[in-house]
Amino acid sequence: MESSARLRRTPLNPSPRLPATCSKAASIAAALVPVIVVIVALNAIPAQSQLKQRLRTHHATNAPVFYQDVLPILQEHCQICHRANGIAPVSLETYEQTKLLADAIRAAVENRSMPPWFADPGVGHFSNDPSLSPEQIATLVTWAKTGAAAGDFRHAPPARRWTSSWTIAKPDFILTMNPVALPPRGDVEYTYEILPTRFREDRWIRASELLPGLPANVHHAVVYVRPPDSRWLRGAPIGKPFTASSLASEEDRRAAHWTDSDVLLVYAPGSSPDDWPANMAKLIPGGSDLIFQMHYTASGKPGK
Ligand code: HEC
Numbered sequence: 001m002e003s004s005a006r007l008r009r010t011p012l013n014p015s016p017r018l019p020a021t022c023s024k025a026a027s028i029a030a031a032l033v034p035v036i037v038v039i040v041a042l043n044a045i046p047a048q049s050q051l052k053q054r055l056r057t058h059h060a061t062n063a064p065v066f067y068q069d070v071l072p073i074l075q076e077h078c079q080i081c082h083r084a085n086g087i088a089p090v091s092l093e094t095y096e097q098t099k100l101l102a103d104a105i106r107a108a109v110e111n112r113s114m115p116p117w118f119a120d121p122g123v124g125h126f127s128n129d130p131s132l133s134p135e136q137i138a139t140l141v142t143w144a145k146t147g148a149a150a151g152d153f154r155h156a157p158p159a160r161r162w163t164s165s166w167t168i169a170k171p172d173f174i175l176t177m178n179p180v181a182l183p184p185r186g187d188v189e190y191t192y193e194i195l196p197t198r199f200r201e202d203r204w205i206r207a208s209e210l211l212p213g214l215p216a217n218v219h220h221a222v223v224y225v226r227p228p229d230s231r232w233l234r235g236a237p238i239g240k241p242f243t244a245s246s247l248a249s250e251e252d253r254r255a256a257h258w259t260d261s262d263v264l265l266v267y268a269p270g271s272s273p274d275d276w277p278a279n280m281a282k283l284i285p286g287g288s289d290l291i292f293q294m295h296y297t298a299s300g301k302p303g304k
Contacts, residue, residue: 065151
């Protein structure tokens with residue numbers, strides 16, 4: 001099993017974040033709403049039955065359709081897992097696949113079990129929260145309830161290109177782990193590999209991603225930055241996979257499970273790579289090593 005972490009580096013841009021302007025735009029929009037209401041009130045008010053009829057027509061002609069309304073949501077929020085060779089059991093890439101699951105999709109988005117997100121909504125907002133907005137949920141629910149129409153494929157967004165390759169931009173630097181032989185079954189002890197960056201000077205990392213060779217066998221992975229002054233796992237081999245129990249010294253065996261080293265990235269199936277905003281970066285001090293800590297799982301067949 002091979003894994004690589006890829007890094008993009010740029011000098012840190014020290015300019016402060018720009019203040020958010022959307023709240024101002026929102027309050028202007030809100031201020032306009034009463035004006036619109038006044039105009040409606042000036043027009044003749046349709047009789048109740050006429051109004052209902054109009055709403056029905058509006059609804060029928062505006063029912064969401066797959067290519068125009070549903071597919072963009074799937075591309076943005078679901079396909080990272082629901083695609084060919086993705087980690088979810090079913091693909092949501094074509095109309096045919098999605099229509100079959102329309103009712104299951106309705107149920108999953110209504111009860112917010114999909115996309116999976118386990119943060120307590122009472123604890124602030126997370127910038128990588130993949131949850132659907134109430135409007136997106138309404139679109140998927142209405143689509144499922146109104147016959148899951150296809151619409152016109154010419155309105156489809158371009159297919160999202162999912163490769164088994166990097167999802168962040170072209171890397172400046174790639175480190176590749178050596179193959180690890182995995183047993184067909186049973187627990188697999190955490191596997192480590194220390195790879196030197198050979199950076200002569202400090203580097204700022206703008207984005208990083210881990211690409212597992214056998215995604216089905218990776219429960220999760222953490223990549224740590226070991227700066228040159230760290231004593232962590234100094235007795236362990238370099239450039240060769242190892243487990244804690246294989247280390248010669250008792251101290252290293254114990255130390256494998258604890259560190260104060262900075263985390264470069266954490267990978268779990270379906271997680272998105274770290275692609276930080278333009279004014280953020282992570283420091284890798286010159287001379288650092290990256291330490292891969294892999295939690296592999298047996299998948300029923302041997303792997304490498
Ligand atoms: C992080 C990965 C991930 C994302 C993102 C995700 N799913 Fe899933 N989804 C899964 C996995 C894994 C399962 C299988 C769960 C299980 O079997 O318990 C699943 C199951 C489902 C099912 C049940 C399938 C069935 O056979 O009944 C539906 C429906 C579904 N997802 C819809 C969605 C929709 C719609 C989105 C986007 C709005 C979404 N999922 C986003 C991982 C994901």
